[in-house]
Amino acid sequence: MKFNKNLENIKTYEAGKPIELVVREFGIDPKDIVKLASNENPSGCSPKVVEAVGAILSKMALYPDDSMIKLKNALSVKMGVANENIIIGSGSDQVIEFLIHAKATHGSKILMNSITFAMYEIYAKHVGAEVIRTASQEHDMDEFYELYRQEKPEIIFICTPNNPTGDALDAQKIFEFLKKIDSDTLVVIDGAYMEYAIAKDAKKEIVVKELIEQFDNVIYLGTFSKAYGLGGMRVGYGVANAKIIKELYKLRPPFNITTLSLEAASVALEDEDFVKKSVTLNLQQMKRYEEFAKEQKIDIINSYTNFVTLCLNPNQNSSKISNLLLQKGMIVRDLSSYNMNAIRVTVGTEEQNSRFFGLVIQFL
Known part of the structure; x- marks a missing residue:
């Protein structure tokens, strides 16, 4: 059977290993597994969200609004914008998919x-x-501009704070x-x-209202999967x-967003105290x-995120260390696929982080 040739050079995205898979592979008790690989909120989500979602479970048989x-x-x-300025996706990555299919075609350039x-890159390759x-590991906006002048790309992606490294740009540099x-x-x-x-740093804040009022060719992406603790609800x-x-x-x-997900995200926005507590805990543990x-x-x-990237020494191997940790029930992200001898670790609770330190020190 023949498939779209664009698929030939696409590597499947590998998400962080789920706890259930580690249980099956290594026979570890689920309560002894710590997942610090997918940048989820270790505090979970707001209790108000749990209560609100529980109250509408009977609506699961109905299509969402x-x-x-x-x-x-x-x-x-x-954000001080109109409803007409907003699109909701099943995670912000679905909006990324929309953007590439809307703007790029075979032969288009994406920076x-x-x-x-x-x-x-995966969505870019979908359309050929x-x-x-860039050559730089961190976002170098001078380098971005030179490549923009040379290549004239249809789309430019700026990830700030950046995943999987954690560095961030000052908003002024972006503006x-x-x-x-060009428009x-x-x-x-x-x-x-x-x-x-x-x-962590107010200079990193991008005021979305100002962004879209000044630039007609820019879109800002956000998600409820991180600070709001709704990774399982998939709302961006x-x-x-x-x-x-x-x-x-x-x-x-x-109906690309479920009824329960819409309710969860709406209520999560109302509980600003929960988000503040989450980011404060994150800074303390980082x-x-x-x-x-x-x-x-x-x-x-x-790092300006809820994870840290540990760049290992030449005598240490990120893949080996990640696998040894996995066998002990500690799930982290090996960054060797990014050509980095590094591991990315979600900043967890005090107890989770203590366990990570106790385990990883054995393999360094």
């Missing part, structure tokens, strides 16, 4: 950082687009860059971890001028990773 008016209204108020979220990458980009080039600002970045969003959103709606399937890295003489990338 396809207008998503409750969630759009909540996002509209939070992104050398190390960044893998789904940008050419991926252009200065955008002023030099027909779509620029995607992926802010999946922005809540954590703002808590894009915010842009109404013309961009209108085109994306032509690609959106009906300091422990910084101290650990210093003690072990391991480089750590300054």
Whole structure:
């Protein structure tokens, strides 16, 4: 059987191993497994969300409100934009898929950082687009601009804070860059971890209202999977001028977000205290990773997210260490597929982090 030739050069995205798989492979009791691989919120989600979702379980037999008016209204108020400026996706990665299919075709060029979220490239290859990458590990906006001038890409992806490294750009640098980009080039600002970045450094905050008012060719992406603790609900969003959103709606399937997910995201937005507590815990526990890295003489990338990237020494092997940890019930992310001898570790609870330190030190 023949398939689309564009699929030939696409590697399947490998998500962090689920707890259930580790139980099956190694026979470890589920209560003894710690998952620090997928950047989930170790505090879970707001108790108000749990209560709200439980109250509407009887509605599972009905299709969701396809207008998503409750969630759009909540996002509209939070960001000071109109409902017409918002599209909701099954995770922000679904919005990324919409964007590439809306703007790129075979032979189009898409510019992104050398190390960044893998789904940008995977979706680009769906349509046969050419991926252009920077040489720098961190986002160098001067390098981005030079490649933009040389290659004239249809789409530019800027992930800030960046996944899987954790570094982030000052908002001012992004705005200065955008002023030099022509209006027909779509620029995607992926802010999946922005809540954590703002808590650490206010200069990283991108005010979405100002962004889309100044630039008609820019879309901002956010998600409920990280700080809001709703990874299992799969809700993300894009915010842009109404013309961009209108085109994306032509690609959106009906009922792409479940009734329970819409309710969960809407209520999560209301509980700002929960998010504040989550990011505060994250900052406190991240300091422990910084101290650990210093003690072990391991480089750590300054992170503005809810994870840390530990860059191992040449005599240490990230794949080997990740696998040894896995056999002990500790799930982390090996970054060798990004050509990095590094592991990415979600910042967990105090207890989870203590267990990680106790285990990994045996293999360093």
